[in-house]
Amino acid sequence: MTVTDDVLATLAAALPQGCLVTDPDILVSYRQDWARDPDAVLPLAVARPTTTEEVQVVMRWATEHRVPVIPRGAGSGLSGGATAVAGCVVVSTERMRRIEVDPVTRIAVVEPGLLNAEVKAAAAEHGLWYPPDPSSFEMCSIGGNVATNAGGLCCVKYGVTTDYVLALRVVLADGTDVRLGGPRLKDVAGLSLTKLFVGSEGTLGIVTEATLRLIPAQPPSSTLVASFASVQAAADTVLAITRTLRPSMLEFMDRTSIGAVEDALKMGLDRTAEAMLIARSDAPGAIAAEEISVMADACTASGASEVFTTDDPDEGEAFAAARRFAIPAVERLGSLLLEDVGVPLPKLPALVEGIAAISRERDVMVAVIAHAGDGNTHPLIVFDPEDAAMAERAHLAFGEIMDLALSLGGTITGEHGVGRLKKAWLPDQLGEDVMELTQRIKNALDPLGILNPGAIL
Amino acid sequence: MTVTDDVLATLAAALPQGCLVTDPDILVSYRQDWARDPDAVLPLAVARPTTTEEVQVVMRWATEHRVPVIPRGAGSGLSGGATAVAGCVVVSTERMRRIEVDPVTRIAVVEPGLLNAEVKAAAAEHGLWYPPDPSSFEMCSIGGNVATNAGGLCCVKYGVTTDYVLALRVVLADGTDVRLGGPRLKDVAGLSLTKLFVGSEGTLGIVTEATLRLIPAQPPSSTLVASFASVQAAADTVLAITRTLRPSMLEFMDRTSIGAVEDALKMGLDRTAEAMLIARSDAPGAIAAEEISVMADACTASGASEVFTTDDPDEGEAFAAARRFAIPAVERLGSLLLEDVGVPLPKLPALVEGIAAISRERDVMVAVIAHAGDGNTHPLIVFDPEDAAMAERAHLAFGEIMDLALSLGGTITGEHGVGRLKKAWLPDQLGEDVMELTQRIKNALDPLGILNPGAIL
Numbered sequence: 001m002t003v004t005d006d007v008l009a010t011l012a013a014a015l016p017q018g019c020l021v022t023d024p025d026i027l028v029s030y031r032q033d034w035a036r037d038p039d040a041v042l043p044l045a046v047a048r049p050t051t052t053e054e055v056q057v058v059m060r061w062a063t064e065h066r067v068p069v070i071p072r073g074a075g076s077g078l079s080g081g082a083t084a085v086a087g088c089v090v091v092s093t094e095r096m097r098r099i100e101v102d103p104v105t106r107i108a109v110v111e112p113g114l115l116n117a118e119v120k121a122a123a124a125e126h127g128l129w130y131p132p133d134p135s136s137f138e139m140c141s142i143g144g145n146v147a148t149n150a151g152g153l154c155c156v157k158y159g160v161t162t163d164y165v166l167a168l169r170v171v172l173a174d175g176t177d178v179r180l181g182g183p184r185l186k187d188v189a190g191l192s193l194t195k196l197f198v199g200s201e202g203t204l205g206i207v208t209e210a211t212l213r214l215i216p217a218q219p220p221s222s223t224l225v226a227s228f229a230s231v232q233a234a235a236d237t238v239l240a241i242t243r244t245l246r247p248s249m250l251e252f253m254d255r256t257s258i259g260a261v262e263d264a265l266k267m268g269l270d271r272t273a274e275a276m277l278i279a280r281s282d283a284p285g286a287i288a289a290e291e292i293s294v295m296a297d298a299c300t301a302s303g304a305s306e307v308f309t310t311d312d313p314d315e316g317e318a319f320a321a322a323r324r325f326a327i328p329a330v331e332r333l334g335s336l337l338l339e340d341v342g343v344p345l346p347k348l349p350a351l352v353e354g355i356a357a358i359s360r361e362r363d364v365m366v367a368v369i370a371h372a373g374d375g376n377t378h379p380l381i382v383f384d385p386e387d388a389a390m391a392e393r394a395h396l397a398f399g400e401i402m403d404l405a406l407s408l409g410g411t412i413t414g415e416h417g418v419g420r421l422k423k424a425w426l427p428d429q430l431g432e433d434v435m436e437l438t439q440r441i442k443n444a445l446d447p448l449g450i451l452n453p454g455a456i457l
Numbered sequence: 458m459t460v461t462d463d464v465l466a467t468l469a470a471a472l473p474q475g476c477l478v479t480d481p482d483i484l485v486s487y488r489q490d491w492a493r494d495p496d497a498v499l500p501l502a503v504a505r506p507t508t509t510e511e512v513q514v515v516m517r518w519a520t521e522h523r524v525p526v527i528p529r530g531a532g533s534g535l536s537g538g539a540t541a542v543a544g545c546v547v548v549s550t551e552r553m554r555r556i557e558v559d560p561v562t563r564i565a566v567v568e569p570g571l572l573n574a575e576v577k578a579a580a581a582e583h584g585l586w587y588p589p590d591p592s593s594f595e596m597c598s599i600g601g602n603v604a605t606n607a608g609g610l611c612c613v614k615y616g617v618t619t620d621y622v623l624a625l626r627v628v629l630a631d632g633t634d635v636r637l638g639g640p641r642l643k644d645v646a647g648l649s650l651t652k653l654f655v656g657s658e659g660t661l662g663i664v665t666e667a668t669l670r671l672i673p674a675q676p677p678s679s680t681l682v683a684s685f686a687s688v689q690a691a692a693d694t695v696l697a698i699t700r701t702l703r704p705s706m707l708e709f710m711d712r713t714s715i716g717a718v719e720d721a722l723k724m725g726l727d728r729t730a731e732a733m734l735i736a737r738s739d740a741p742g743a744i745a746a747e748e749i750s751v752m753a754d755a756c757t758a759s760g761a762s763e764v765f766t767t768d769d770p771d772e773g774e775a776f777a778a779a780r781r782f783a784i785p786a787v788e789r790l791g792s793l794l795l796e797d798v799g800v801p802l803p804k805l806p807a808l809v810e811g812i813a814a815i816s817r818e819r820d821v822m823v824a825v826i827a828h829a830g831d832g833n834t835h836p837l838i839v840f841d842p843e844d845a846a847m848a849e850r851a852h853l854a855f856g857e858i859m860d861l862a863l864s865l866g867g868t869i870t871g872e873h874g875v876g877r878l879k880k881a882w883l884p885d886q887l888g889e890d891v892m893e894l895t896q897r898i899k900n901a902l903d904p905l906g907i908l909n910p911g912a913i914l
Contacts, residue, residue: 104696104803127700149645160643162652163620178890183801183830186617186871188606188656189879189886190913191895195619195652199645216701239561243584244673287741344640346561375643392528414643422646429646433635437902438648444901446893 003044003067003087011045011061011089015054021046030072030090035338035421037080043070046090050070052169052177052208053209058091059206068453071202073112073144076136078338081148081201081455091206098211101126101214106165107183108212116150116382121211126328128214131158134415145192146207149199151205151415154218155322156373157248157282160415162198167211169199173446175306183211184374196441199300201417202452204445222288223249223316226299227273228307231356234275235349236412240298241279242345245291249280250373251323254352257367257380260329261322269322270306278319326369330380333365335391337398343410345375354404362397364390376414397427418456426456459870460524468502468546470799472511478503487547492795492878493765494537500527503547509626509634509665515548516663517632523586524912528659530650531567533593535795536876537598538605538658538912546664550600557857558583558671564623564640565669569600573607576669581891585671587708588615591872592781603664608872610777611675613706613830614739617872618774619655627654640668653898658874661902678705679745680773681901684730684763685757688813691732691808697755698736699802702748706737708780708828711809714824714837718779718784725765726779734829783826787837790822793849794838794855800867801860804833811861812836819854821847825841833871856882875913883913 012020021027022045032040036293044067049055062069068088075082083164099119104127110119116130116137123130134140134153140150146168151160167181181187181194193231197204228234234252241247253261253276269276277299281291290311297308310316330336343351352368355377359366370377379401383394402412402425412418412425427435435457442449442457469477478484479502502522506512507783519526522882525545532539541547553568556576560583564772566578573587573594580587590609591597592623603625624638636646654661655712685691691709698704709716710733721725725775726733734756738748749766756764767773787793800808812834816823827834836858840851859869859882869875869882884892899906899914 002652031710035901048696059688103700107801112646122854140554149649151643151645159616159620160692163616172894176890178894179888180891182868182869184799185802185835186608186612186799186828187868188608188872188874189868189870190875190883190891191661191898192619192656192896193891193898194607195649195655196898197648198652204648216703238716242563245561247671261867264637283741283742287744290742299847342643343640344562344564345642371643376641376643411639411641411644411646413646418647426647431636432635433633434647434650437506437635437650438558440901441650441653441898444897 003065007065008045011058014057014061014273015047019048021048027405030092031084033075033077033080035078035081035419037078037083037420040083041086043084043088043090046092046422048092048095050095052171054196055091055171055206055208056175056177058089059173062089062450063174063448066448066450068450070452071147071206073110073141073147074115074139076140077144077419078416079413080421081417081419083420085454088432093141096208103128105183106214108214110142110210110212112207113139114142116140116145123214124217127217129217130164130212130214132161132164135327138213140434143207146210148417149200151371151376153249153251153371156250156371159245162195164213165194165198165210166213166229168194168197168207169209170205170207173448173451181211185213201419203442204451205457219284220313221280221282221316222292222311223309223319224279224292224295225308225319226277226304227270228275228304229273231275231352232349233302233310234277235352237298238300238348239279239345240302240327241295242373245294247279247295247373248282249320252370252372253326254368256365257326257330257369260333260367261326264329264332265322265325267318267322273305280316324371327380330367330382330389334382335385337394339379339381339398340377340402340413340416341379341401341405341410342374342414343405343408347408347410348372348375350408351377351405351410355401358400358404360398362393366397373413394454420454423456460522464522467504468515468668471518473512476505476511478505479769483686487549488541490532490537490539490602492535492537492876494540494877497540498543500541500545500547503549505549505552507552509680512548512628512665513572513632513634516628518629519546519907520631520905523843523905523907525907527909528663530598530604531572531596533597534601534605534795534876535873536870538874538876540877542911550598553665560585562640563671565671567599567667567669570597571599573599573602577664581674584674586671586674587621587671589618589621592784599667601855603655603667604658605874608828608833610706610708610828613707613828614703619652619819621670622651622655622667623670623856625651625654625664626666627664630905630908638668642670646733647720658876658912660899660913661908676739676741678739678768678773679749680766681749681752682765682776683734683761684727685732685761686693686730688732688809689806690759691734693816694734694755695760695805696802698752699830702751704736704752704830705739706735706777708735709827709829710780710783710827713822714783714787714826717790717824718783720912721789722782724775724779730762735780737773755821755826761766774807780826784837787824787839791839792842794851796836796838796855796858797870797873798836798858798867799831799833799871800862800865803827804865804867805832806832807865808862808867812858812887815854815857815861819850821851821854829870877911880913
């Protein structure tokens, strides 16, 4: 049904002044997230609630009038999970920014609008640490992290978002406010509903509060950077390392991304290398040096052309920052289609080689960076949007890379989510029965289908 | 509906010879699990399938004839999750025992009938480790571990079962065979269905295969044992320790359990202590000694009466084994009602004190052991089943301990599951809305309500 101005006015009236925005000049910045979904349209309105109760008001109204609602965090999503659809209201959690750290229970109770970096900073004030660290941690919100079950660089040792979510407060499609889980480190009372909502991309409810587990502060890290003449040699090294120890970071960059980062940062990376690994150890005391030494030996055994190590945390952080800068650096070369495919670890070389083949066949540049220790890669497909033929080839490559990952027993998305851009490939991964199972759960929780319609399903 | 012998015969005929057992002498041992639910009845039959397809045959038949099915692992459950109900067929997974370890991908693909200890042993052959370690690890099955999201002693550092389940193969109520997740370390494609099934206690499906994440072998552990003149002093120590480092074990025993274990094992434990902590560090190399030293200082600062440390792994293992032996040791004193309540860490002293008060008021012995670092306690209520008045007082205490945990912001079950014995308390913990949400998911996945009816809901 189409929402009339009168109906929209009832929502505006039910919310505090200024909560509901209908100014088209403002709405335009809520059309889409970083995935820049070409199908995005102007939403009817954007609600910017500051409390759970205001989110409930929106959802009750949306249920009554069957209005699609698009939950939105910081808008840094890369799969089109926050694309505005026709006739929708966007619910932006950007103004829900309360946080309370309880250092004795070692938890942070946070509202979804906090940035990941702000949660880390608040924990650090108490000598504690919230590990999950998407490369975008300075601009992505914790609500979005929960919605996508976000990963990051330290996940290879410390796990992903779901491993740190003890409890959630969620507003369901009909406006019901439920509290799932609690500040208990172990809790098996009832179904694992907290975990079901983590990663549900706003299709089952809107998270208005999360209780996050914190751990003692991370010790200073030692860092290794190694260059390789082949992708295979780097991938072999990854397998050798992960079998013997647990690095706190194990990242991969290919020749294209090394060059792009070096162009931007001029830090002396080896442009002639086909692959580079950045590995870190945060083992305490002298053990970090031992772990770095074991990893350096693994690099040398696989024929690394250069191995550099440092126990200076700042110097090491510069290399981690270089890796995190890879996406913006490659983006200078053109528009990006950002992939997020993962494979079982031993298939990593086959994936990277297959991507290179697709790049050649489709004649588009594909830079590859990877959370190598997790088998999770981010092929960055570079194209000129003014060149329609190239853009089409880029989109074909985008699909072919997912097909390739699936053929290797992999996943179409390791940490960004399915959103709208990848949902055409989801049935190929999950199969008909699991899609049907997913739909049954969606129907049970959102029978009118008003929560983020078109995402995932 | 009541199942006639003819209908049961159709199931027997559809399964391989010997798969379906109806001999009452055999059935009697499938009536109940270790919770010894007094409401248990003789099942109609027990199916002991060896393949997923045989489980599908049972579920299709059960759907057609609306027969309740009770999934059963090793029968070591402590909440009555496998209690046989009237007119049911028990599906025991004990004969599904295939395992394949892939050391390069660092996974084990296991069938549910394997014991936890067998999975650990198979991983160890490749220098790898499956961490979750319920005290019953030598007799509990991995299928049961998945069904209850089992915990254990090393979980304080390494997490619980759900943290290690990458994929599941599940037979749904209607016999559909679905594969959820896969051998990818990061995977956010679609809803977190794998995590929904972990801990669902057989109410949503029957797990016929699990893909488990393995990590490099645990380094040898150093161990600390400390005695305290008060529970509060021990609890203070737990908070001091967990705020600064991550021990690989942090266990608590009260005076009663110390005495019971000492009676049985005669290893020189301090019977006069009100509380004992057993802590371990598996940090590599010299760091273990450092961590043990930090923990010893914390014990001393809290006024520990005795602190013993050892870097001999066997000597340390003897103390861990003593802790694991606490339940059998206390069981020598009478019948047990086994609790599993957890609280936010700072509430641990209040919980232990409150339990002592309930013990005094109800005049029943309650021994308390705890995975202290997780705030997860196991009060063991000891009673003489021949003494009806005492048995009644014990059951009252059982409920009061859960009420106490809830009043402290805790959970009625940290790692054993709700099963049937605790479900009366579940609404008090979850609230009406979350119970309704749970029921909606149950209805969506098991519309006829044939999977483990009466468990959880």
